[in-house]
Amino acid sequence: AQTVTQSQPEMSVQEAETVTLSCTYDTSESNYYLFWYKQPPSRQMILVIRQEAYKQQNATENRFSVNFQKAAKSFSLKISDSQLGDTAMYFCAFTSGTYKYIFGTGTRLKVLA
């Protein structure tokens, strides 16, 4: 079975600093996508960043970047220059042609002023 594990239930970071959220997954699929979604308090979930398994280059979106280690089945999210608006639950998700979206349990990130 495909699984997604987020081992950090809660994290905090000072404003303007950098934080890394961890995600590991287990799959026998050869092609798949990995996502990080952000769910701010009382607001809807939105996509942060996406990575295709076949692409070796790590995805980046402004202050957000990933460290994709395919052999280790690791997909961490780095947030640089953290802002108060980054406070949210962050979910790692896996999807493939066979398996629909499978989400991790989430990491609650709090950015401190």
Next chain:
Amino acid sequence: EAGVAQSPRYKIIEKRQSVAFWCNPISGHATLYWYQQILGQGPKLLIQFQNNGVVDDSQLPKDRFSAERLKGVDSTLKIQPAKLEDSAVYLCASSLTGHYQETQYFGPGTRLLVL
């Protein structure tokens, strides 16, 4: 562009009662998803529609949950009868074609409390 709309936002019911949730996806999106998000857990896919047909309902508890997407636009999710363990946030999402690489756009969710 209007986002995914859901109603109601909150619902409190007694166990064994029935409840229905409504979702209106982004205009033009062929694929609609219903997720159950229990407190402390990630969203779990309940059912996926492609237009008005069901693509995947393998995790839908069919003895009490039902869903429909008439005319391939709006969708309703019903629980009858509700159990205490159904307390959760029910999220609706949509995507353009349903390809697994696509971004899903989520609604604000309906928070259900079963007493």
